Amino acid sequence: MAGGKGSTRPRYLQIADELKAAIERGEYRPGDRLPGENALAPQYGVAVMTARRALRALTNEGLAESRKGAGVFVQAFHPIRRRGIQRLAQDQWGAGKSIWSADEDRSLTVDQVSVQETVPPAHIAEMLDLNADESACARSRRYVLDGRPVMLATSYLPYALVKGSAITQADTGPGELTLASLTSGTARFASEKRSADGCLVLRKRPRWACPLSALS
The missing domain is CATH 3.40.1410 (Chorismate lyase)
Structure with missing residues (x-):
């Protein structure tokens, strides 16, 4: 589970951290749909509101985007050329x-x-x-x-x-x-x-x- 026992980090951020790690590992690729709040809540043993805040943390960081009526998806970026x-x-x-x-x-x-x-x-x-x-x-x-x-x-x-x-x-x-x-x-x-x-x-x-x- 995210954060480990005794962690002082807010629970919703612990969940967001695990989702970010899964994105970095390639388990969720750009454009993939992330688990919804109703799936995350029982998975982590938290309230739906806590799961919702975890997903919102990812959208606030620009790692995911919320699509009305469809869910939250891993952000897909147009490549930025580095000079x-x-x-x-x-x-x-x-x-x-x-x-x-x-x-x-x-x-x-x-x-x-x-x-x-x-x-x-x-x-x-x-x-x-x-x-x-x-x-x-x-x-x-x-x-x-x-x-x-x-x-x-x-x-x-x-x-x-x-x-x-x-x-x-x-x-x-x-x-x-x-x-x-x-x-x-x-x-x-x-x-x-x-x-x-x-x-x-x-x-x-x-x-x-x-x-x-x-x-x-």
């Missing part, structure tokens, strides 16, 4: 563009932003040289393409560095703000991705004066 060389080119982010705007001629936009002070995961804290009890500012964004959610992205910044600045607000206001304006020291840009075999790949870059628009 790796241009993504971090200075003329890209230096012009105030999101690094992801290099990937596709279609408009990739942010429709949801949330910001919170939080203790980051251990591997993030290590990359930022933070102590175990030091907090970070986590900026999470949901990107949509052609009206559909296609990506979730979270940037972590040392909270001591950005405290009191516009970066800690969901709406950063007009114009651009760079991290370079907040520190005279050298900052690091770090990215992570999943390789073809599912392994986590981390890369560090010893430069940046990345505009806030790239984090928005």
Whole structure:
């Protein structure tokens, strides 16, 4: 069962996690219908409302779509072309563009932003040289393409560095703000991705004066 015994994670999110894992394993392919709330409720021993929230969590993340009268289906995406060389080119982010705007001629936009002070995961804290009890500012964004959610992205910044600045607000206001304006020291840009075999790949870059628009 999802989450395991004694898990503090809400039950509906545990169920959503199991459904996501099944999608990642290929048990449900793009366009496939997911089990309905009436099937999930007895399977997991929960109320129908809890099962409904689990399915809604998947649609909110853009992993599934609800079709009126038909059920909830695994999202089927039109492929996005990735242009790796241009993504971090200075003329890209230096012009105030999101690094992801290099990937596709279609408009990739942010429709949801949330910001919170939080203790980051251990591997993030290590990359930022933070102590175990030091907090970070986590900026999470949901990107949509052609009206559909296609990506979730979270940037972590040392909270001591950005405290009191516009970066800690969901709406950063007009114009651009760079991290370079907040520190005279050298900052690091770090990215992570999943390789073809599912392994986590981390890369560090010893430069940046990345505009806030790239984090928005």
